[in-house]
Amino acid sequence: MKNNLIFRILGLMIFFGLITLEIFGQATGKIAGKVTDQKTGEALIGVTVKVKELAKGIATDVEGRYLLSGLATGTYTLQFSYIGFPTKNVSDVAVKSGTVTNLDVVMEESEGTQLQQVVINVSARQESISGLYAQQKNAVSVSSGIVAEQIRRSPDRNTSEVLRRVSGASIQDGKFVIVRGLSDRYNTALINNAILPSSEPDRKAFSFDIIPSNLIDRIVINKTASPDLPGDFSGGLTQVFTKDVPDRNYLGIAITSGYNTQSTFNDFRSNGRNSRDFLGFDDGTRSIPEGFPTSRREYNGLSEGQRAQYSRLFQNPYGVQTSVAKPVQSYQLNLGNVKRLKNDGTFGSIVSLSYRNSQNIQNASRETFDGLDTYYSYNDDLYRYSTTWGVLGNFSYKNDRTKISLKNLYNQTFDDNYIDRSGFNQNNNNIIYSGSDLTQKSLLNSQLEGEHRLGSKNLRLEWNLNYSLLKREQPDLRNIMYGINSEGQRSLVDSYTRRLFSDLDENILGGSTAFTMPFQFLGNKSSFKAGFMKQMRTREFSSRTFLYTPASGQTDPEKRSLPMETIFNPENISVDGFILDEITNNSDSYDALTDLNAAYVMLDNQLSEKLRLVWGVRAESYYQNVDALLNAGSYVDGEQTFFNLLPSFNMSYALNDKANLRLSGSKTVSRPELRELAPFAFYNQEENTQITGNPNLKLSDNTNLDLRYELYPNAGEALTASAFYKNFQNPIEQVVGGGGNYGNLPFGYANAKSAYSYGVEFEVRKRMSFLAAALENFTASANVTFIKSQVDIGQAGQAKRSLQGQSPYLLNAGLQYAAPKSQIIVNALYNRIGSRIWRVGNSTAGIPDFYENGRDVLDLQFAKRILRNRAELRLNVGDVFNQSQVFYQNFGSGNKKYNANDDIEFFKYKSGTTFTLGLTYDFSFAN
Numbered sequence: 001m002k003n004n005l006i007f008r009i010l011g012l013m014i015f016f017g018l019i020t021l022e023i024f025g026q027a028t029g030k031i032a033g034k035v036t037d038q039k040t041g042e043a044l045i046g047v048t049v050k051v052k053e054l055a056k057g058i059a060t061d062v063e064g065r066y067l068l069s070g071l072a073t074g075t076y077t078l079q080f081s082y083i084g085f086p087t088k089n090v091s092d093v094a095v096k097s098g099t100v101t102n103l104d105v106v107m108e109e110s111e112g113t114q115l116q117q118v119v120i121n122v123s124a125r126q127e128s129i130s131g132l133y134a135q136q137k138n139a140v141s142v143s144s145g146i147v148a149e150q151i152r153r154s155p156d157r158n159t160s161e162v163l164r165r166v167s168g169a170s171i172q173d174g175k176f177v178i179v180r181g182l183s184d185r186y187n188t189a190l191i192n193n194a195i196l197p198s199s200e201p202d203r204k205a206f207s208f209d210i211i212p213s214n215l216i217d218r219i220v221i222n223k224t225a226s227p228d229l230p231g232d233f234s235g236g237l238t239q240v241f242t243k244d245v246p247d248r249n250y251l252g253i254a255i256t257s258g259y260n261t262q263s264t265f266n267d268f269r270s271n272g273r274n275s276r277d278f279l280g281f282d283d284g285t286r287s288i289p290e291g292f293p294t295s296r297r298e299y300n301g302l303s304e305g306q307r308a309q310y311s312r313l314f315q316n317p318y319g320v321q322t323s324v325a326k327p328v329q330s331y332q333l334n335l336g337n338v339k340r341l342k343n344d345g346t347f348g349s350i351v352s353l354s355y356r357n358s359q360n361i362q363n364a365s366r367e368t369f370d371g372l373d374t375y376y377s378y379n380d381d382l383y384r385y386s387t388t389w390g391v392l393g394n395f396s397y398k399n400d401r402t403k404i405s406l407k408n409l410y411n412q413t414f415d416d417n418y419i420d421r422s423g424f425n426q427n428n429n430n431i432i433y434s435g436s437d438l439t440q441k442s443l444l445n446s447q448l449e450g451e452h453r454l455g456s457k458n459l460r461l462e463w464n465l466n467y468s469l470l471k472r473e474q475p476d477l478r479n480i481m482y483g484i485n486s487e488g489q490r491s492l493v494d495s496y497t498r499r500l501f502s503d504l505d506e507n508i509l510g511g512s513t514a515f516t517m518p519f520q521f522l523g524n525k526s527s528f529k530a531g532f533m534k535q536m537r538t539r540e541f542s543s544r545t546f547l548y549t550p551a552s553g554q555t556d557p558e559k560r561s562l563p564m565e566t567i568f569n570p571e572n573i574s575v576d577g578f579i580l581d582e583i584t585n586n587s588d589s590y591d592a593l594t595d596l597n598a599a600y601v602m603l604d605n606q607l608s609e610k611l612r613l614v615w616g617v618r619a620e621s622y623y624q625n626v627d628a629l630l631n632a633g634s635y636v637d638g639e640q641t642f643f644n645l646l647p648s649f650n651m652s653y654a655l656n657d658k659a660n661l662r663l664s665g666s667k668t669v670s671r672p673e674l675r676e677l678a679p680f681a682f683y684n685q686e687e688n689t690q691i692t693g694n695p696n697l698k699l700s701d702n703t704n705l706d707l708r709y710e711l712y713p714n715a716g717e718a719l720t721a722s723a724f725y726k727n728f729q730n731p732i733e734q735v736v737g738g739g740g741n742y743g744n745l746p747f748g749y750a751n752a753k754s755a756y757s758y759g760v761e762f763e764v765r766k767r768m769s770f771l772a773a774a775l776e777n778f779t780a781s782a783n784v785t786f787i788k789s790q791v792d793i794g795q796a797g798q799a800k801r802s803l804q805g806q807s808p809y810l811l812n813a814g815l816q817y818a819a820p821k822s823q824i825i826v827n828a829l830y831n832r833i834g835s836r837i838w839r840v841g842n843s844t845a846g847i848p849d850f851y852e853n854g855r856d857v858l859d860l861q862f863a864k865r866i867l868r869n870r871a872e873l874r875l876n877v878g879d880v881f882n883q884s885q886v887f888y889q890n891f892g893s894g895n896k897k898y899n900a901n902d903d904i905e906f907f908k909y910k911s912g913t914t915f916t917l918g919l920t921y922d923f924s925f926a927n
Contacts, residue, residue, distance in 0.1 A: 029095040031068045032247040033103040035060050035080060039606070040525055044107055045453055046400055047082040052089070061346065062403045062453055067247060069340075071095045080105055088120045098924050099869075100247040179221060179236030180724070180759065180785055183805025185732060186235040186670055186702075192242060192407055194447050194466035194510060195230060195535060217241045223724075224650060224706050225666035227600035227616035228514065228531060231646040234668050234702040234726055244396045244405055245348030246336035251923040256874075258328030258916030261882070263361040268325040269383050270418045271317050271436045271478075278357060280387040280414040282440055286475035288501050288544065289313035296544070296582040304551055304575055311580040312573045314499075318434070318480055318564040328916060330356040345399035355389040364909035366423075366688065368745075369889065370846065376425035376688070378433075382909070385416040403451045413441045419686060429486075433496065434564065435479030435685045444469040460516040462531075468508040474543075476501060479685050480564050492560045492567065494549050498583075500683075502543035510535035524606035529616075535596045539674055542589035546580040587679040590628035592638075594674070597621045615649035620669070626677045626695065636695045638677055644669050644701075662708040670700040672732055676749045687907065689745045692737070698751050701729040714767065722761040731755045731791070733804040736842035745847075747839055753794030755803045759787035777820075782813040801837065801849060802896075808834035823865030831857045835898060838887055850906055853886040853898045871921040878914040885909055 035047045043064025050057035051068060053076055060066045068078075077091045085107045095101055108120075179187050189196040222229060222237040229237055258264075274283045292310055293299035299307065331354070338348040364380040390411040397404050421433035449464040481496035514531030548568065550560075552575065559572055572578060602616035626638030648666035655661055681692040708722040730751040737746040763783035768775035787810075789803040802808070810833050817826040833854045841849040860877040887907040888898055 028070050028072055029097055030071060030100045030248060031076070031078065031093060031095060031103055032100050033066060033105060035064045035066065035082075035105045035107060037525075038106045038108040044082055044085075045458065047080055047107065050079045050081075052077045052079050059344070059400055061398050061400050062451055063398065065245075067338075067340075067346070073097045078103065078105075080107065082107055085109055086120055091121065102247075179223065179238075180757075180761070180787060180810075182235030182726075182757070182803070185673070185805075186233060187238065188230055188233040189238045189240065190230070191240045191409065191445060192447055193449055193462075193464045193512065194445065194468075195508075196240075196445070196468075217243045223722075224664035224704065225618075225646070225648045225668050226614060226650055227602040227618040227646075227648055228529060230533075231598070231618050231620050231644065231668050232671055234670060234704060234728070242392060242394060242407065242409070243336075243350050244394045244407065245346060245398065246338050246350055248336065248924055249338060250334075250336045252332070252334035252336075252920065253923075254330075254332040254334075254918060254920040256328075256330045256916050256918035258358075258876075258914050260325075260328065260358075260360060260912045260914045262363075262910065262912035263325045263359060264327050266325050266361060268323050268359050268361065268385075269320055269381070269420060270323075270385060270416060272319060272321060273323075273385075277385070277414060277416070278387055280389050280412040280440070282414070282438070282473070282475050285315070286317070286438070296584045299582050304579065307581075308551060308574050308577075308579045311578075312570045314568075314580065316566070316568040316570075317436070317476060317478060318568060320434070320565065325359040325361060326357070328356075328358045328914065330354070330918075343399065345397060347395075347397045349395045350392070351394075352392040353389075354391075355387075357387045358384075360384045360386075360911060362909040362911055364907060365905060366907050367904055368688075368906060369891070369904040373426070376423065378421050378423035378425075378688075380686075380909075381420040382686070383418040383420075385414075385418070387414040388412070401453045405447075405449050407447045407449070409443070409445045411441075411443045413439075415439045415441075417686070430484040431481055431493070432484065432490065433479065433481040435477075437477050437685060438475060440471075440473045440475065442469075442471045458518060461513070462516075463513040464511060466508075466510045468506075468510075470504070470506040470508070472502075472504040474500060474502040477685070480548075480567075482561075482564075490561055492548075494547065497548045498545060499580075500543060500545045502541070504539065504541045506537065506539040508535060508537045521605050522607060524608070526606055527604045529602040529604070530600065532599045533596075534598075535594075537592075537594045537596075539590075539592040541591075541678070541680070543680070544582065544584045545588065547583050548578050549581045551575045551577060551579045585631045585681070586629035586633055587631050587681065590626055590636075590674075590678040590680060592626045592674040592678070593624070595623040610654040612652045612654075613649065614651075616647070618646040618648070620644050620646065622671060624671075624674070624677070626674060628678050628680070628695075630679055636679060638695050642669075642671070642699050644699075658713060659709070659711045662706070662710070664704075664706040664708075666704045668702045668704060670702060670728075670732065672697040672699070672749070676732065681746075687745075689747055691734075691747045694749045697732055697749055698730045700731050700751070703727040717767060718763060718765045720761075720763045723759070724761070725758040726756065728755040728757075728803070731803065733791075733840050735804075735840040736845065736847050753792045755789060755791040757787055757789035757803060757806060759785060761785040777818055779816045779818070780814070781816075782811075784812075785810040801840075804837045804840050807836040807854075810834070823869065825861070825863040827859075827861040827863075829859045829861075831859075835896065841889070848890050851888050851890050851896065851898065851903075853888060855883040855885060856881050857883075867921070870923070871919060874916075874918040874920070876914075876916045876918070878916070879911065880913055882910055882913045885911070 031051075035044045035049070036042060037044055043060075043062075045060055045062055045064060047060040047064070047066070048057055049060065049066045049068065051071070054071075056068065058066050058068060073096055074094075076093045076095060077089055078093055080088045080090070088105065088107060090103065090105060093101060093103055218241050220239045220241075222239065223235075225231065225233070225237075274285060276283045292313055293302070299310065302310070332352065333354075334350070334352045336348070336350050338346060340346055360383075362380075362382040362384070364382055366376070366378040366380060368375045388411065390409070392410075393408045395406045416436060416438040418436045419434060421435075422431070424430045445466065445468045447464060447466040450462070452461045453459070454461060477500040479496060479498060481493040482490040483493050484490045510533065512531060512533035514529060516527055516529045518525060518527045520526065556576060559567065559577055562572065566572070568578060598618060598620045600616060600618040602614065604612070604614045606612050620643070622642045622644075624638070624640055626636060628636045628638065630636060644667075646667045646669070648664070650664045651662065653661045676693050677695050677697055678693040679695060681690055683690050703726065705725045706722060707724070708720060710718065710720040712718055731754070732749055732751055734747055735750050737748045761783070762785075763781075765779065765781040768778035768780055787806060787808055789806040790800055791803050811831070813830040815828045817824070819825075835851050835853050837849050838852040839850045841847040858880040860880060862875045864873050865871070866873060885908070886898060886905055888903040888905050890896055891902050891904060
């Protein structure tokens, strides 16, 4: 209690101290922005920027950025001059005390010869429109994106929620990005300039929910390939760029608390909670006890008495604690610092610390049906405890020719999912079951990167060195089941009462370099780019599984009916009670290595005033080796080397100043993930399924074609229409294995012979003032994608179906109200996906496909700037409709849509509607 009082007093002292600095430290404002070439969209280095009223000036740096500080409140005219370009004067640039006015400027080459006599005069509002056009129109590939300002005005807390808003994108399981309806295996992610590692051992996917949304500068989803991008994707390549050099010094604080309609303040059940769980770390008491035999052979070779003695080293963790589910809570602290150096260089840093804790309760139902009878029917109460915290630290130095950055991200995630289950199955009649699946994950990513402009011709050299460490631990996945007879008596079911301990460590070391040389071709600006990248990845995975069994059949029958809180207490672990039997298999551990080497050449040719062609080829050599044993003891032959030539082109034709027509084509690949190759079999207790890898998986070759029309009528407005086609050779899918049964569905991975998908995509973003002047503050947006896919599995007589994970349609829509005077922002955001195959069934065994049903998701946000615009209050309402999430087996004849009368609900649950109230405050300090 005393410590809490001290911390509160210290917190108040810091708060009022910062308020004092805030009040007395602000007397001037700043102007900052970026200068680009209208024709190419490239940054212009060394542009002279002057404040005409003050004769104060500066030159743009290696990124084309400038920063004018120490400006008194008022309105100014800025003059931009650069060799080969007419001078541009931008008037009506307003500066307010303590704020940064952003002004991005576009310079256009003159076709005349008397450049010194040409002066272009525009207003700040006109120039902001031109800057946006240059950004949108000059992208190399077909892409969609979202910038920091749009992110700030959405209710999204993390990157996965932000990605739902991007055209053609959806999110699976709350964190994995799906582009154009294709499953996560066809998508790749980069953070800044390094490939993000998979954060999940069972799939090729990065968990985007670990990156706080307020630290994102921009997100770009590339839907077509170019030679300078990794070739391992077909749906989309997501680039997340975090903020680095701020425009000002600041300290930002955000506090959020939330209420969930079906969780908060209700009874919350779990096994014992440890002292450090709230920090995201297990304290070690759940691990295999110190001194326990290190292998199955060593342990099972002991006498029964010795095994009983070692079994007593394990605590009995099955006791249940009931608490009250606390409100959702999150905290963020962001610190930005920028310093101008004597040599006209700039050093900037951004450091962020974030923490989030949530406790969610879901009431779920599960059922499987073998065509004649229900195999099992369960009611589940799911209690999900989650703690996530992270640190981001970016440090950058730049001047007019060089930028060097050190960027770091660390994230710790702690998820404890506890399940209470009741119901019946064909093996054990009525049952009760409980289990805890605790997963602890950490991710460290560090990058050292540089960008240099060389010589008078602005040759550009870029390089990146990166390292990632991924750790995933399951310190004690446990479950216990009792069968209940007709008289209501219960008895332990041995085969469902087990404990699993697993560890995964992955190290990734990578580097890349690229060289760009501008040149003239047909009288127009062009460029040549060549580069190389390398990434080595090592993974070590091991697990051990134990089963509680009666000792030599001498167990007192009465002990089988003891409650879970006491059944495995030390007095019951003996030669006349229970002991642990280790059932770890040879395949329950593996080591893996991959080595990717890539080189590319790319030409960016402006063939005419309107026609641009970006083309080239990428060569990738990929070595993989999975070192593992099959259960029979033989080694897996997991060593393979692939070499792929991946040509691509992106052509754009400027129909006019506001419209483009694009045509793109490429070859890409999709490689199996290490977990998919490893023969390890994992039992998923929630799904009641078992997932096993396949060492014989092949690489998938993909061909991609895109055609797109895009129109940018006004600032912040867009209208695009796209058509695309994709062909896959040897696509990888998750399927029910042969010999599958409904009691314990065995899922694995397999290559189909081929598949294709094609579709259309539409996007519109428009201010509503075109309908009536009174709607000037309203902006509407929508994007919709329709996709058709079909798989050839290479077997005669097999029914045609869509590609696993491929949604037939995606829909995002939004309506925003932003009032500049009252500083009120209201957002309504809607999302829906079409039903997609979650996992492929097995027609030979009579098991139909498993589908994920689409549902309507509506999110609302109300925001108001307060306290001299330094603070903002946000009220968010997440998942207003709270519709059920349904996974179903499609028994309906010829109809893949969900039908409650024909289909079986394999898994169904609701997560509740969440209300959160947040306060952010931004302290700005003088430089």
